[in-house]
Amino acid sequence: MTQETPGLDLGAYRRWYDAERPGEIEGELSASLIAGGRSNLTYAVTDGQREWIVRRPPLGHVQATAHDMGREYTAMSALADTAVPVPRMFAHCTDPDVIGAEFYVMSRVDGAAYRSKDELAALGPERTSAIAQHMVEVLAALHAVDPAAVGLGEFGRPEGFLERQVRRWGRQLEGSKTQERPRAEELHRLLTERLPEDDPSVRGIVHGDYRLDNCLVGSDDRVHAVVDWEMATLGDTRTDLALLLVYDRLSEIAGGDVVSDVARAPGYPSADEQLARYAEASGRDLGDMGWHLGLAYFKLAVILEGIHYRFLQGQTVGEGFDRIGQGFDTIIDAGHDALRKG
Template identity: 40%
Template sequence: MTSDLIPLDRLAPAIVAATGDARWAHPRAELISGGKSNLTFILSSDAGELVLRRPPTGELLPSAHDMAREARVQQGLAGTDVPVARVVLSDAGELIGIGCYVMEKVPGHVIRADLPAGYADRPDQRRTIGLVFADTLAALHAVDPGAVGLGDYGRPAGFMARQVRRWTGQWEASRTHEVEEIDELGRRLAAAVPEQQRATIVHGDFRLDNVVLDAADPGRINAVLDWELSTLGDPLSDVGLLMLFWRTEGEPSLSLIPGVTHLPGFPSRDEMLQRYADVSGADLSDMAFYEAFAHYKFAIIAQGVQVRAAAGAMGGQDFGNLDDEIRQLGQSGLELV
């Protein structure tokens, strides 16, 4: 399966040329389990490890899975206050038959369903993780896109109205049956888009398992990962997603995002919002809309994952039946608006 997804005989010479290291002439590739959209592989050789990102197999939705954009935004942010992995090479499709890029493997912990044994086991360390996470999002939104070569990375005017239309289109393209809650939420969001305060680089999927935390210092982020959905737009869309992903004690976890923020010591949602507001100076009075949109967007992402997994386009990964969760996300979004 891996050899079909990544033709190493074509990829290896390009890595050797990009790194200047002949030890990459015979790399090995392993799919990282957990990727739910684009496929992520660890490449290894005697020279060490690199990471390759490529789209899933099968028919792709329009404008999705653009590897060149992922690579470009990380190249632009290199040297800013936003930590990113160094891109080794980016290819439009000649190397493996579809767009991909290779980046350095950043050391540290990617936190998913559990904290590593002995890591951030004190409440003050967990609080620090939360605060630096909010600070990093504010740092991203403070970057001047034009100053880092990303002035044309998106069309920020009318961003949220366009986002609602885009994700409604994605829903229509991937739905397998009627879900009235999602349809109604889309209609309500389209009718209630707030005025945009400012335009910045947005990540589009900013959550704890998309950053690499320093293994020795939980209060340090070594890299922000997974820039598939990044663009120029309304930064509060990122904050709305942060609120969805930042689960608290007693809440059900999201099937695709089994996080740890419900554990004792992590800041509450209100504390995270306050920290972001203090650092960024943003007005958060319209957050209910952005949180509702986050529910809408994530429900549609979950639907897309479910469809691709059923079609065998997720490298053999299976995430089960997500229909009930998708419906509940729609209902929760309706309650917010």
């Protein structure tokens, strides 16, 4: 039984899983780290007959409110019988002594997590358009779910959500700064001063990190599973839509492939087209999105700063971390522009 995968002791994992689901594992276990993860660590585990996916927090420095395995497990378990496609949940371990951190186990879903324009370009503009449109439709379907009806009525506190978001991401920045960030602190101040009033009509389940490479897309160009629910909660659903649009602009404003450049693929819909598709699918009046876009830029910059912090501390596993800190200032500048135009 190999023990070469960082962060996952297969011997300890098997003893725990055998107690949770006796007889399910039949052969010797092996595991591999699935490439591309820049936050939680995701492993493919197999006994040669069947396969499981194991998710755990990153190694080393972890913010207290981030990387919540229980939150991911609860969200996907609750959404199993809704129109939102999610993997099947098998088991959740809250004891950090088993492998060194809390973790959960889910089914493997066949599908591609598209991260680059080249991957989509190979499919052609028509398929790219279909994939992106379905991604937006799935987001609208998520926001249409009644939290109480699926057991998520206590999953978050939608009242005061935006104020808490601004406060939380300000704290996150303070906890993971790699250098002084005065422009970011100024954006945080402006977001605080211009906080919108709560709007009950747009409350719902918020994914918190919705983008194409957090969707597993099948050969039919449909989203087969939405993954990476560590920041899911109840709140203003416009924050999901704003973050999706900001992710799509990231490669343009920050350069390179720091997260994804899928929006540059031929056939990928523009921001206006995505907003129109979401409005049609959801039936919601989105109103002015400027403030929400400003918050999304701030949040994304802070997330990247936190990942960069762990890289500099030698506490990450995976590829591409040497570039993750690029573009912080230009992302913050784009947040100022969005807030000013809004």
